[in-house]
Amino acid sequence: xxxxxxxSTTEYIQHHLTNLVYGKLPxxxxxxxxxxxxxxxxxxxxxxxxxxxxSDMGFWAIHVDSMxxxxxxxxxxxxMFLRAAKKAHTGVPAGWLNxxxxxxxxxxxxxxxxxxxxxxxxxxLALTIFVWVFLMNLMDLIPVxxxxxxxxxxxxxxxxxxxxTDPNITLGMALxxxxxxxxxxxxxxxxxxxxxxxxxxxxxxxxxxxxxxMETVGxxxxxxxxxxxxxxxxxxxxMIFILIATMFAAGAGAGFVSGGLHxxxxxxxxxxxxxxxxxxxxxxxxxxxxxEKISTGKTVLLSMAIMAIGGGLFALGGGLMQWGWAVFHILxxxxxAFIFMVLTVVYLSMAHEDH
Amino acid sequence: MELVIIAxxxxxxxxxxxxxxxxxxxGGKLIEATARQPELGPMLQGKMFLLAGLIDAVPIIGVxxxxxxxxxxxxxxxx
Numbered sequence: 001x002x003x004x005x006x007x008s009t010t011e012y013i014q015h016h017l018t019n020l021v022y023g024k025l026p027x028x029x030x031x032x033x034x035x036x037x038x039x040x041x042x043x044x045x046x047x048x049x050x051x052x053x054x055s056d057m058g059f060w061a062i063h064v065d066s067m068x069x070x071x072x073x074x075x076x077x078x079x080m081f082l083r084a085a086k087k088a089h090t091g092v093p094a095g096w097l098n099x100x101x102x103x104x105x106x107x108x109x110x111x112x113x114x115x116x117x118x119x120x121x122x123x124x125l126a127l128t129i130f131v132w133v134f135l136m137n138l139m140d141l142i143p144v145x146x147x148x149x150x151x152x153x154x155x156x157x158x159x160x161x162x163x164x165t166d167p168n169i170t171l172g173m174a175l176x177x178x179x180x181x182x183x184x185x186x187x188x189x190x191x192x193x194x195x196x197x198x199x200x201x202x203x204x205x206x207x208x209x210x211x212x213x214m215e216t217v218g219x220x221x222x223x224x225x226x227x228x229x230x231x232x233x234x235x236x237x238x239m240i241f242i243l244i245a246t247m248f249a250a251g252a253g254a255g256f257v258s259g260g261l262h263x264x265x266x267x268x269x270x271x272x273x274x275x276x277x278x279x280x281x282x283x284x285x286x287x288x289x290x291x292e293k294i295s296t297g298k299t300v301l302l303s304m305a306i307m308a309i310g311g312g313l314f315a316l317g318g319g320l321m322q323w324g325w326a327v328f329h330i331l332x333x334x335x336x337a338f339i340f341m342v343l344t345v346v347y348l349s350m351a352h353e354d355h
Numbered sequence: 356m357e358l359v360i361i362a363x364x365x366x367x368x369x370x371x372x373x374x375x376x377x378x379x380x381x382g383g384k385l386i387e388a389t390a391r392q393p394e395l396g397p398m399l400q401g402k403m404f405l406l407a408g409l410i411d412a413v414p415i416i417g418v419x420x421x422x423x424x425x426x427x428x429x430x431x432x433x434x
Binding site for chain 1: 401404405407408409411412415416418419422423426427430
């Protein structure tokens with residue numbers, strides 16, 4: 001899809017970073033379509049074509065792809081675990097049930113380690129957050145072009161399949177955690193929470209504004225860093241997958257088709273020499289055929305093989321790098337899901353500490 | 356526009372530097388503590404991974420922003 005020149009590489013990256021947005025365009029808005037400029041006569045609710053329109057839709061716009069993928073994965077989690085829960089028995093578990101029991105016990109242990117209050121909701125919440133965030137992160141391991149390209153053939157212009165690379169999703173989850181934190185702080189501590197906010201570092205009434213400022217900043221920083229950490233990790237990971245794709249996919253495709261385009265990795269000239277060597281090898285084989293040293297069948301076979309190896313080297317390079325980053329990324333996605341869960345539990349635990 | 360590349364380089368470099376120091380300290384202390392009390396090993400390792408993830412987040416976010424700067428904000432400079 002991406003060519004070698006920077007402009008289309010940038011386009012490719014930006015295309016991959018654009019959500020499918022549904023929102024309202026105001027009356028009189030000029031839409032740049034393939035048929036020319038179209039001026040809207042009334043307020044229109046529609047899908048945005050490109051990032052510019054998406055940002056012009058303002059606040060009331062929905063990232064349809066993020067919503068569908070995240071809610072879909074959440075339902076998948078509920079359904080899969082419900083199926084296991086219905087089948088649960090006291091005997092030795094096997095297969096899927098075994099796996100689910102393992103996860104539940106793991107989360108149970110982690111929550112028992114860091115949560116010391118009494119609350120029936122925290123452990124299920126932790127399980128949901130861990131598995132849900134993990135599933136959303138797991139979408140990152142699906143080859144970057146696969147689903148967006150397939151949907152493009154079906155007529156969907158933009159698609160971001162990893163919901164956790166959308167700050168709206170991660171900060172939304174963090175906001176949910178924040179609401180729970182504040183709710184339980186008030187419920188458990190009552191006026192003690194107010195006291196904590198106003199009297200905490202310096203226990204004197206004259207310091208109330210200073211205390212309030214410091215504690216509020218500390219309180220707000222928690223959900224903010226929680227959401228931003230997950231977003232940043234997944235965004236950077238996705239970006240690296242996309243960049244590897246731009247480096248190699250172009251070279252490999254060109255290698256099979258025309259055998260003359262440059263790949264970003266070796267730079268224009270090196271890649272040119274690479275293809276020159278391939279060209280010389282193929283010419284040599286043809287020359288041998290002219291001298292009747294080898295048969296025509298072998299000539300065709302050898303030429304095809306050399307060209308395939310040339311193109312394949314680029315494909316292999318891209319494939320290996322994608323694979324290598326994906327293997328490292330398995331650690332990152334699991335760790336980030338785990339951290340999101342543990343921090344949620346720790347924050348809720350702090351909300352339950354009554355002095 | 357070239358300054359954007361410099362900014363990305365500083366971002367990547369200093370982020371990696373800080374994280375490397377942090378990770379080094381973390382791993383070193385983990386091995387020290389595990390050597391002293393091997394029975395605490397698994398528990399400490401779990402905590403170590405948690406902190407490693409926390410340390411890891413800052414430079415990784417830096418990488419993300421740097422990539423964005425290089426390939427989206429200032430595309431085609433020297434490429």
